[in-house]
Amino acid sequence: DVQLVQSGAEVKKPGESLKISCKGSGYSFTNYWIGWVRQMPGKGLEWMGIIYPGDSESTFSPSFQGQVTMSADKSISTAYLQWSSLKASDTAIYYCARFPSIIDYRSPLFDYWGQGTLVTVFS
Amino acid sequence: QTVVTQEPSLTVSPGGTVTLTCASSTGAVTSAFYANWFQQKPGQAPRALIYSTSNKHSWTPARFSGSLLGGKAALTVSGVQPEDEAEYYCLLYDGAAQRGVFGEGTKLTVL
Numbered sequence: 001d002v003q004l005v006q007s008g009a010e011v012k013k014p015g016e017s018l019k020i021s022c023k024g025s026g027y028s029f030t031n032y033w034i035g036w037v038r039q040m041p042g043k044g045l046e047w048m049g050i051i052y053p054g055d056s057e058s059t060f061s062p063s064f065q066g067q068v069t070m071s072a073d074k075s076i077s078t079a080y081l082q083w084s085s086l087k088a089s090d091t092a093i094y095y096c097a098r099f100p101s102i103i104d105y106r107s108p109l110f111d112y113w114g115q116g117t118l119v120t121v122f123s
Numbered sequence: 124q125t126v127v128t129q130e131p132s133l134t135v136s137p138g139g140t141v142t143l144t145c146a147s148s149t150g151a152v153t154s155a156f157y158a159n160w161f162q163q164k165p166g167q168a169p170r171a172l173i174y175s176t177s178n179k180h181s182w183t184p185a186r187f188s189g190s191l192l193g194g195k196a197a198l199t200v201s202g203v204q205p206e207d208e209a210e211y212y213c214l215l216y217d218g219a220a221q222r223g224v225f226g227e228g229t230k231l232t233v234l
Contacts, residue, residue: 044228108174
């Protein structure tokens, strides 16, 4: 079975750094991209960006460019989302989801999702 | 940046039919947007329902269907069940920019 398992909830202070993870299993990790989606409290889903674990190529939504870093370690089938200096406005649930490497009518976008990682930032 | 618009809320009676729509600020939604639909219940991760406008996943109940309607992507639920009460999000893909944009979500109430 395809699974994406994310790291646990985090509570941080403004200015601190953080790296959360998303481990894939049940499929060939380098045959798909991994996407990251933000959901702020009581709000909708926001596309952050996607990363290809094979070579770490990535694209970001303009809203998130420069705000976060995506990375991946294909040897352990894990993708990461990282902040160097958190802000209170980063408080949200962050989801990872599987994204196809070829976009056509046969390709679901974000077919499998992780369970989400709640990041809380407050002083 | 592209804005994707959905109805903020809809109410339907059990057994009824409801259609949710998804519009793009850039113009008519076509098959080239590869519209996807997701269902999210409180406290849960989103679940994929429809991809490439009208294709169902193996787990998608038969009562859900996707289409293009009047320049928008549409999700129709026929024979609504109480368990269909949830938030529904569409996702439109921009191939040139290699990114997608989610709609704002539709809260579907079954009453």
